[in-house]
Amino acid sequence: MLEFRKEYFKDERDDRLNEVGQPRQRQDMLGHVTGRTRYFDDHAFEGLLHLKVLRSPHPHARLRSIDTAAAERAPGVKRVIRAADVPVNKNTLLSLINFGKDDEPLLAADKVRYKGEPILAIVAESEAAAYDALTKVRVEYDPLPAVFDVEEALKSGAPVVNETYPTNAFEYHEKYNHQKLRFGDVERAFAQADFIVEERYQMSPIEHAPTETNGSIAAPETNDRFVVHTCTQALFFSLGTAAKLLDVPSNRLHFLGGTVGGGFGGKVDSLTEPLSILGAMLTGRPVRYVLNREEEMLYGCPRGAERHYVKDGVMRDGRIIARKVTSYFDAGAYTRLSSYGAVKCIAHIPGPYTIPNVHAECYCVYTNRTPATAMRGFGITGVDFSLEVQMDKLAHKVGMDPMEFRILNAYRDGDMKAHRREAHNCALIECVQVAAEKASWPIRDEYRRMNSMTGGGGERAVIPPTATDEGGRIGAGRPATSTPPRPPPPTVAPPPRAPVPAAAQPRAPQPATTQARPAVPPPPAPPPPVAPAKPAATPQHGATRFSSVFGTRRR
């Protein structure tokens, strides 16, 4: 049963609403239980043809020659589709929002970059005929050295996976090979920390394994249009992608969908629609392209693997004073959505904790593995796993209860986040308290009394001077001796703000404060952290959201 704690979310839901917040039956439920819900494959077409693709057996190879003569003569074959038949054979999914360069062909033209990459397609009278014909295609490959590890891929001399990004890293704003976050001065704080905990975390790719495999059926319609029944999770996104690859106005494509047999992020890549439509265009007949279960599991774009290095400085009393994270997203051979996943990752660091010194870098890296895509909180899930395991290790290191340790370090309303935005609607403390209660996990009274609405702001709302190098950049580290002078904590008058070059200075969403926060905050009298309450400012509630791609803010 959903429980809404109005003391924390008092204007999150208007109690006078009649529908919102009320339990209602799903509008598609009757169809589901009567077996009448129509998924993409539940549409019958007279003269339906079946499309299957030839996939690369090599993770990285140059295509020397392709001989389709025997396949074209095979029984039931209507058409062999080659890379040259694709009108615009290069795309990147997020080009629809001007993010990234076109880097992926629909059918491999010169080389293959992952095992299972489609090389050509065969359209035949039956699936069996298409499979038979595939065995008759002769391809000569020149295998190339492959790279499967993100850090190996970034080394100089590593095989170039995707020539669009010759350094094997996605380029942000066409010049940065990673996402960067800087707040305060981690190196200085590490020097003052009582303990340092440094760990490496590795996640494997995860296949969504929907019960319905990816697929679509395209058929010629009247008015020179094509109707497309598809499993896509992103109907207009897939329509735009298909229109671009096929070089047709989008109004020639009539996409029908929205009924998805399990997606979880694995049905946003438009894996099948462009080829189904192209098949229908080239044969004039309805064409169905459905991944079989083996294709779905092996080549159907998983959640990408991630590697995170987390180094924390923690004080004996449990306060984390510095967090340094280096993250690698394994995009596989093509970008798809991984560039965006890395943006989400950096936006999530350092987790929901108030840490005065944060340093993070996140790379979106190309390897000769299956291209990764979206899946349930991708970009966040992996780094959150790493950070929370790290939190347990830190708690153990300082001898604290892991629940109390999280409460101590959690954001309070009014705290400044490492991204220079004030924290609002914080509820981690309350979540931990409820979780502890439900699990009959004992936490001490002082931690049970803490809450997210008090104790934040004030000194905790200050943006610290950000460490820069001699050139005013926040890139490479630099000797601690060049750090602007800071007061020894805790009682000396605050120094003037460190001179941060305008280019590197973050835009604060609030008036500049005159007080710089020391790299290491004063050790509090053992918890609770009792920074002065934020003067007069009523805690803001309500949904303020931030688009991590465009940086726009909306209410």
Add this chain to the structure above:
Amino acid sequence: MAKTPVQFRLNGSDKAVFVDGGENLLNVLRRGVGDMSAKYGCGQGTCGVCTVLVDGEPQLACLTLAETCAGRSVDTALGLSDGPNLHPLQTAFMEHFAAQCGFCTSGMLMAAKALLDRNASPTREEVAEAISGNICRCTGYEPIINAIMDAAAKRGGGSNREQGHARV
């Protein structure tokens, strides 16, 4: 390729189709007679979304040779309701939010029906066992097991049918 005529009963109606040698029941149902309620999920008998009843026994249609169904009765989710009146399992699935994407639902319902038809008051373990060959990737199995238990408890009560419609 030579085709073989096959006659069988589908949800109580006589059907006659020509099938290819080696053609499976799933394909015949979906492409041959147009009953799309059984789904293709794996083609290997591991996911259960193609579960139908053949002479009352749950069978994986993707692994059942169509020719072996000659003269037999096949039941699918399309035939579960009695006209506009939902089967108690269907009502219970609706009430317990036992479907999300719905792709496994037809197979789940047929596996559950086979269970309740032979065991009117199964234990929770028996329900879990009965659907252990049916994979759900959305809602998890708890709401489905709850729905089947509830349907077993209410079966014969009859009053829950109207309620199911009222909530749509």
